Amino acid sequence: MPARIGDIPMPRTCPHFLTLRLAVRRSVPVGNTAVLGVSGGPDSLMLAAAALAEGVTVHAVCVDHGLQSGSGEQAERAAAQVRRMGGGAEVVAVDISGHPGGTESAARTARYAALAAVATRRGTEVWVGHTLDDRAETMLLAALRGLPGGLAERGTVPGTAEHGAPVPLTRPFLHVRRADTVGASRELGITPWYDPHNSDTAFRRVALRREILPALGGIIGGDAAPALAEASAKVTQDSALLDALAEEALRRRREDADCTADTDLPVGVGAEHPALRRRILGIFLRANGATVSTRATAGVDRLLTDWHGQGPVAVGGTTDGRRLVVARRGGILTVSAR
Template sequence: MARRALGPAALEVAGAVVRALGRHGADRTDPGRPRPVVVGCSGGADSLALVAGVAEAVRRRERPARVLVVDHQLQDGSAEVAEQALAQCRRLGVDGRVTRVDVDGAGGPEAAARTARHRALLADAAADGALVLLGHTLDDQAEQVLLGLARGSGSRSLGGMAELREPLLRPLLGVRRATTEAACAELGLPPWVDPTNTDPSRARARVRHRVLPLLERELGPGVAEALGRTADLLRADADVLDELAAEVDPGTTPDCTVLAALAPAVRHRVLRRWLVAHGSTQPSRQHVLAVDALLTDWHGQGPVDVPGLAVRRSDGHLFAR
C-alpha cells in the first residue's frame, strides 16, 4: 500500500517496535548488522498493528522482515481469515506466508493452539536465526497477572511475559489494546475478531471484558499499568531466585540437612528441578511442599507420591524411584 502519514496511535506502536528492536534487534554474531525478524500475525488488531510498526521500523533502518500467519484450522473459514491477514500484511509492505498446523496435545485447546503456533514460528525463525515478534499488549499482561492471582500462582507465573525470552520478542507489552485498535483504524486496516476472545465460557474472555474493566471503573484508571509493573517486579525477583537455585547441585540423593538450610523459595525450586530431573511430570506446589516436609518436618513418615515418582527419606538423604 502507498505510505501514508502515521496517526498518533500508529506512531506509538511504531515507536515501541523501534525501541524494542534497538534494545534486542542486533545480529547475535555481528552486532553491527540488524537481525532478521519474523512477525506472527493472526489478522487481529494487535498483530496487524505490530506488522505496521515493523514496516515503519524497517523503513527507518533496513532489516529482513517477514510475516508468518498460522492457521490453526479450528474454526470454519480459518483458511480465508489467514489469507486475508497475509493480504493485509502485504498492503503494509511486509511479505510472508501462511502455514497450517494441527492442534492437539495436553492443556486444553487454547494451550495446544499456542504450542502449535509457537512451534511453527520457532521453526520458521530457525532458518536464519530470526527474532520472533509477537503482538501481546499491556492488556494481555494484565489479564495474565489477574488469572494467575485467581489461581494462587507464584512469582514466576505472576511475572507474566518478558519483553524478550529468546527468540521471542514482545515489543508491545507497554502499549494498550485500545492503541493497537486505534492504529488499525488510522491505517484503514479492518482487523479480524477472534470469536473465542468474546466467549464468556473462557476465563480470559471474562477477565478481558468484565473483570479488568470493572477494576478500572471502581479503582480508577491505571489498573492495567499497575498490574504490568507488578509483573515486571515479580519477574525480576523470580529470575534472581531461579539463578540462586541453579547454583545448587542437589546430586542424585540430596542431603536433607544441606537442603533444609536453604531459604524456602530457593529450596522449593531446587526440589522441583530435582523431581523433574528424576522423571516427575509437572509436580505441583502441593507435591513440592509434601517432599519439602521430608526435610523440614521429618518424623519418620513414609514415601511421598508425586506424578511419576515416589520420594522417600533414608539415612538423611532423599531417594526417588
C-alpha cells in the same frame, strides 16, 4: 516518515501508529530481522506494520490451530495482509491434541513451538504483540493459579530452554495499550480480524478482561490495568533474579550429591529457601516434560520436606496417554512414565 508501508499509504497524521513505532524503535532486534506471530488481530497485525515502518525485516508466522471453521482461510488472510505491507509470511497448521492442558494452554504451546521452529530455521528471534493490557490480565490469571508471574519484555520462547537451544522472545508492545493497536489499524485503513473466542467469557482471560478488570476500575476509581502491569513488571524482574539463584543452588546440590543426571533431583534441595525451592522444582519438572502447577509442585515439595515414605506424585502425562509420576528413592527424586 515513510510515505508507504508496502502497498499501504501512510496518513499524514497517525498518533496511535507513531506510539507503536516508538515502541518498536526501542526493541530493534539483532540483525534487524524477526519472526512475528501474526493472527490477523489488531495487536499482531500492527506489530508487523510498525516493525516494517521502522525498517525491520519481518517474516510472519500465521498459525492455523484448526479450532474454528474457516481458521485456515483466516490464517491465509493474515499472511496476505503482511505481504501487502511488504513483509514475508507463511501459514503453519498445528495439531493441539498432543499438548497438555486445556484448549487455550494447548493452543499456546503449539503456537510457540511453531514460532520457535521457524525462528530457529531463519536464525532470528520471535516477536509477539502482547500489550500492557495483556500484561495486566496475565498478572491476575497467574495469581489465581497460585503461581505469581507476568510477561517479560525479553526472554525465551516457552519450552525451548528445556528442549534445545533457547529461542529469544521479545514483546515490544508491553508498554502500549490495546486501544493504540486498534486506533492504528483505523489510521492505516487496515481491517483486523477479531477472534470470536475473545468474546467468549467461558475463557478465564476473556472474563477477566470484560468483567473483572472493569469492576476493579470501578473500585479504585480509575483504570486498573497500568498498576497491574507495573506489578507484573516487578514480579518478572524478581523472578529473573530468583531463577538465576535457583539454577546456582541446584547446581551446587547436584555436585554435593554426586548427581550425574540432569533430570534427577537430590533431596538436599529440601533445605533451600522455599522461594528458591519452588523454582528448582519448576526446573526439575519442566526438564522431565511434566506439568508445573500449584498442585504438582506442592506434592513434589512434600517428598523433599515432609517425607514419611509416601508413594509417587502425579505430575501430568505423556502424549501416548501414560501418567508421569515423581518418586523418591535413595536420596534422589526421579520422574517416570506409567
